[in-house]
Amino acid sequence: MSDNIIGIDLGTTNSEVAIVQDGKVQIIAVEGDRLLPSVVGLTSDGTLLVGQVARNQHALYPERTVRSIKRRMGDGQKVAMGDKHYTPQEISALILRRLKRAAEEHLGEAVSKAVITVPAYFSDAQRQATRDAGELADLEVVRIINEPTAAALAYEAGHGEDKTLLVYDLGGGTFDVSVVRLSQEVTEVLASHGNNHLGGDDFDTCIVESLVAQLISQHGTDPSHDRAAMARLGRAAETAKIALSDAPYARIEEEYLLERDGHPVHLSVELDRHDYEAMITPFIDETLEALHIALDGANLTVADVDEVLLVGGATRTPAIQQRLEEVLGIAPRSDVDPDLCVASGAAIQAAVIAGHPVTASVLVDITPYTFGTSALSDRFGEPYPYTFIPLIRKNTPIPVTKSETFYTVMDGQTTIDVQVYQGEDPDALNNTEIGSFRIEGLSDVPAGNVIITTFSLDLNGILQVSSKEKSTGLEKRITIDNATARFEQEELSDARQRLSSFIEGEAVPAQSAHRGATQAQALIEKAERLMEDATPEDKEDLVDNIESVRDALESDDANALTLATDELADLIFYLES
Ligand code: AMP
Numbered sequence: 001m002s003d004n005i006i007g008i009d010l011g012t013t014n015s016e017v018a019i020v021q022d023g024k025v026q027i028i029a030v031e032g033d034r035l036l037p038s039v040v041g042l043t044s045d046g047t048l049l050v051g052q053v054a055r056n057q058h059a060l061y062p063e064r065t066v067r068s069i070k071r072r073m074g075d076g077q078k079v080a081m082g083d084k085h086y087t088p089q090e091i092s093a094l095i096l097r098r099l100k101r102a103a104e105e106h107l108g109e110a111v112s113k114a115v116i117t118v119p120a121y122f123s124d125a126q127r128q129a130t131r132d133a134g135e136l137a138d139l140e141v142v143r144i145i146n147e148p149t150a151a152a153l154a155y156e157a158g159h160g161e162d163k164t165l166l167v168y169d170l171g172g173g174t175f176d177v178s179v180v181r182l183s184q185e186v187t188e189v190l191a192s193h194g195n196n197h198l199g200g201d202d203f204d205t206c207i208v209e210s211l212v213a214q215l216i217s218q219h220g221t222d223p224s225h226d227r228a229a230m231a232r233l234g235r236a237a238e239t240a241k242i243a244l245s246d247a248p249y250a251r252i253e254e255e256y257l258l259e260r261d262g263h264p265v266h267l268s269v270e271l272d273r274h275d276y277e278a279m280i281t282p283f284i285d286e287t288l289e290a291l292h293i294a295l296d297g298a299n300l301t302v303a304d305v306d307e308v309l310l311v312g313g314a315t316r317t318p319a320i321q322q323r324l325e326e327v328l329g330i331a332p333r334s335d336v337d338p339d340l341c342v343a344s345g346a347a348i349q350a351a352v353i354a355g356h357p358v359t360a361s362v363l364v365d366i367t368p369y370t371f372g373t374s375a376l377s378d379r380f381g382e383p384y385p386y387t388f389i390p391l392i393r394k395n396t397p398i399p400v401t402k403s404e405t406f407y408t409v410m411d412g413q414t415t416i417d418v419q420v421y422q423g424e425d426p427d428a429l430n431n432t433e434i435g436s437f438r439i440e441g442l443s444d445v446p447a448g449n450v451i452i453t454t455f456s457l458d459l460n461g462i463l464q465v466s467s468k469e470k471s472t473g474l475e476k477r478i479t480i481d482n483a484t485a486r487f488e489q490e491e492l493s494d495a496r497q498r499l500s501s502f503i504e505g506e507a508v509p510a511q512s513a514h515r516g517a518t519q520a521q522a523l524i525e526k527a528e529r530l531m532e533d534a535t536p537e538d539k540e541d542l543v544d545n546i547e548s549v550r551d552a553l554e555s556d557d558a559n560a561l562t563l564a565t566d567e568l569a570d571l572i573f574y575l576e577s
Helices: 052-058 088-107 124-136 147-156 200-219 227-244 273-297 318-328 341-354 490-504 509-531 536-555 558-576
Strands: 005-010 014-021 024-028 039-042 048-050 065-067 079-081 084-086 113-118 140-146 163-170 175-182 187-195 249-260 263-272 307-311 371-379 382-392 400-407 416-422 432-439 450-457 463-469 475-480
Touching (some): 014 341, 024 341, 039 088, 088 124, 113 147, 140 341, 147 163, 147 175, 147 341, 163 318, 175 273, 200 227, 200 249, 307 318, 382 400, 382 450, 382 509, 416 463, 416 475, 432 475, 536 558
Parallel strands (some): 005 113, 163 307
Antiparallel strands (some): 014 024, 039 065, 079 084, 163 175, 175 187, 249 263, 371 382
């Protein structure tokens, strides 16, 4: 018998198993997938199903399928599956047995010990039920650890610094937020708060409800009592939700969804990210309230938080990451896969107990820089043409593809210039331009023509940027090699780049026709901002130069404008360097 101890995240929606091998965390796949749905079922002839196959039959045969058993742990009640009743421990044991078998297949030897994670709020009875489930699966549960502790271990493996971490865990059906204090050797949960009936599944339900409402209003038919149709809508909603984490629109196409008066009803809708985000805002608000309650419970404030760690699949929702950043003033970390981070931490704890060294967690590749474009947008309450619009944010796991919607601002605008920047400054002109391209031949339509811009960054640092007119599919793309590596000597070239972007920058997709004037305006605004800290002489120079640019603008003299903006750009460059 080996002394391997496996780490298990026995989740409400999915479960995972991991082990530390050669100092590194390995997530063990079960039937090719690293997430095992926490669903158990029986076929009509009584064959046991665990995982995805059980999940697939849930919508059609709920009477012989059990899911979310974690919610029932420790309540002493049995659940029905087929014509028999089982304790929650027994159902959980079937999931644990499947994970244990996968680990044994992976290792080629028997496994008898495990560390299993539970939510921080689990009572003694719930923890005991989890231990019992382990025993029933022939696993000695050497330790039960809190999920936020496991997450902290996964993120901080090998780091010795004292830190206060906020672990925000939003899964399919449960939410909790915990304040974790990490110090040398000790990791403790100071406070935890949540709602174990809140999660990504609620987001799916919002989408399903809107689809049902559309079917009623557009097709005069209510699918609510049609199990098969509702199952399809549920799956389509989840797929659309996941797509909206990376793109501004998601299409839902369900052909022959149901029949009305003998005629097939097809569902074809487009879901807009803004509409979707509006639907889920109340849920996000609730999680943020819980966050403050947890901080209060630990007698801390947002200013005390050193890091925010994201756990659970639903934290991939961009609106959640944005809201957390707004509230806490720090970008949440997602450099450990949010689905696998708790299992990784359990494996790290297991290795520590077994006396095996741990050198690395399952860190994913992330981009060290933010990539984005620029557009006319609100800045300090005023429209500013060079507002930086990040598409791929720093620390996002790669490979990644993200899309955003832009709109033309002029009637009949048939050309758009797209600038690609790398940097963190809200003013695109202070970032480094790494590419640009132009799309011509757009439809001659009023302002508001929808353009979808997509950034894809791969593991080799190759950035593909494309912009597409939504109505016609007209598209232009560029490839930028070495997007993540080329800035090592950034310091040196930064000033030059900044200057060149003043002269050549035509950052506003929507305003290319007014490029000279817009650029001049941006320079004036920049110069005015610099005036606040300038010496009296520099201030005077700035005022003179601004005056010349304004005169050139008024006289509509292109040459004079080029001359004056060049001079102003030179002066700004001199003042900034
Ligand atoms: P977990 O319980 O941690 O496995 O989380 C599962 C939940 O995360 C489910 O509701 C999934 O639909 C959701 N989820 C997974 N990937 C994404 C994504 N990219 N964007 C939004 N939600 C996601």
